[in-house]
Amino acid sequence: MIIVFKANASQKQKAQVEDYLIKHDFEYHPSQGKEQAIYGIIGDTASLSPEFFKVFDGVSDAFRVQESYKRCSRAFHPLNSKVKINNITVGGNAIAVIAGPCSVENHDMLNTISKNVVKMGANMIRGGAFKPRSSPYAFQGLGEEGLVYLREAGDKYGAPVVTEIMAISDIPLFEKYVDVIQVGARNMQNFALLKELANLNKAILLKRGISATIEEWLNSAEYLASKGNQNIILCERGIRTFEKSTRFTLDLSSVPVIKKKSHLPIIVDPSHPMGQRDLVIPMARAAIAAGADGIMVEVHNKPDEALSDGPQSLYPKQFKDLMKEIEIIAGALGKTIAKS
Ligand code: PEP
Ligand code: MN
Numbered sequence: 218m219i220i221v222f223k224a225n226a227s228q229k230q231k232a233q234v235e236d237y238l239i240k241h242d243f244e245y246h247p248s249q250g251k252e253q254a255i256y257g258i259i260g261d262t263a264s265l266s267p268e269f270f271k272v273f274d275g276v277s278d279a280f281r282v283q284e285s286y287k288r289c290s291r292a293f294h295p296l297n298s299k300v301k302i303n304n305i306t307v308g309g310n311a312i313a314v315i316a317g318p319c320s321v322e323n324h325d326m327l328n329t330i331s332k333n334v335v336k337m338g339a340n341m342i343r344g345g346a347f348k349p350r351s352s353p354y355a356f357q358g359l360g361e362e363g364l365v366y367l368r369e370a371g372d373k374y375g376a377p378v379v380t381e382i383m384a385i386s387d388i389p390l391f392e393k394y395v396d397v398i399q400v401g402a403r404n405m406q407n408f409a410l411l412k413e414l415a416n417l418n419k420a421i422l423l424k425r426g427i428s429a430t431i432e433e434w435l436n437s438a439e440y441l442a443s444k445g446n447q448n449i450i451l452c453e454r455g456i457r458t459f460e461k462s463t464r465f466t467l468d469l470s471s472v473p474v475i476k477k478k479s480h481l482p483i484i485v486d487p488s489h490p491m492g493q494r495d496l497v498i499p500m501a502r503a504a505i506a507a508g509a510d511g512i513m514v515e516v517h518n519k520p521d522e523a524l525s526d527g528p529q530s531l532y533p534k535q536f537k538d539l540m541k542e543i544e545i546i547a548g549a550l551g552k553t554i555a556k557s
Pocket of ligand 2: 319320489515525526
């Protein structure tokens with residue numbers, strides 16, 4: 218249920234509504250818009266009638282939220298929400314650029330790539346330490362050792378680090394080493410994992426599932442938000458379709474759709490859907506043009522020797538050129554590139 222107050226509603230009028238809600242065990246989430254205050258009500262709202270609230274002094278409207286993802290819906294929180302990670306704010310006017318290798322392969326390669334990408338303007342570093350590989354015989358990541366290297370690179374180059382979690386039992390490690398915990402496409406509907414992550418205060422990057430609808434994706438985000446974690450960033454990474462020319466079909470239409478349905482920031486990973494580095498660049502540009510709050514791109518200093526996703530990893534020089542291009546595109550939209 219949403220209660221919309223009149224622009225001139227007094228504190229006393231709001232308090233009357235609040236008192237009623239508290240007395241009847243409802244949680245309410247005030248959200249101050251440019252003119253009006255909006256209260257999102259959580260609880261067994263089936264027993265409440267919008268008509269009942271409409272007659273309170275100071276209330277201009279009351280209605281039910283149709284979506285099952287209430288806390289993540291735009292109706293619940295009309296203004297864009299912003300996720301702060303150290304000096305970076307995702308969801309505001311500054312574009313987040315997360316760059317780095319697919320996997321953390323060893324200390325020196327991560328150090329070299331991190332140094333390069335941060336120098337070229339990336340504001341967060343990525344790299345997988347626990348890798349979800351289709352084959353059990355493929356490189357599975359360095360585990361905790363990889364997290365240690367990521368933390369070292371993040372601290373050395375002054376950029377937050379983003380990496381994927383796969384198991385609930387690894388949460389303490391991620392709390393210790395990581396700034397943004399990524400939930401990968403394959404775990405988007407791992408509800409047991411989402412429920413545990415919902416208890417944390419850390420920022421969570423929730424990738425879209427390989428065959429997930431936007432509604433399913435937002436419902437997964439709702440699991441994270443349901444216990445109050447508001448630090449959620451969505452990441453479009455392509456969906457499986459009949460098209461075979463690319464690894465996945467990058468559904469950039471999800472960017473404006475998410476912006477309409479939800480207040481959460483959304484970034485785009487053009488690397489995993491496109492699968493080849495020459496195809497990644499145009500879609501990275503397109504993501505910014507479509508209104509994404511950031512991009513996440515795989516970059517490798519020696520892609521031919523990469524232990525995973527070499528063909529889609531950009532050479533550092535390509536990343537440098539891309540940064541210049543997206544700065545221009547962001548500028549055309551009145552945005553800048555965030556600085557870590
Ligand atoms: C990744 O970003 O490293 C990754 C494995 O991506 P996805 O979960 O989107 O496949
Ligand atoms: Mn990868």
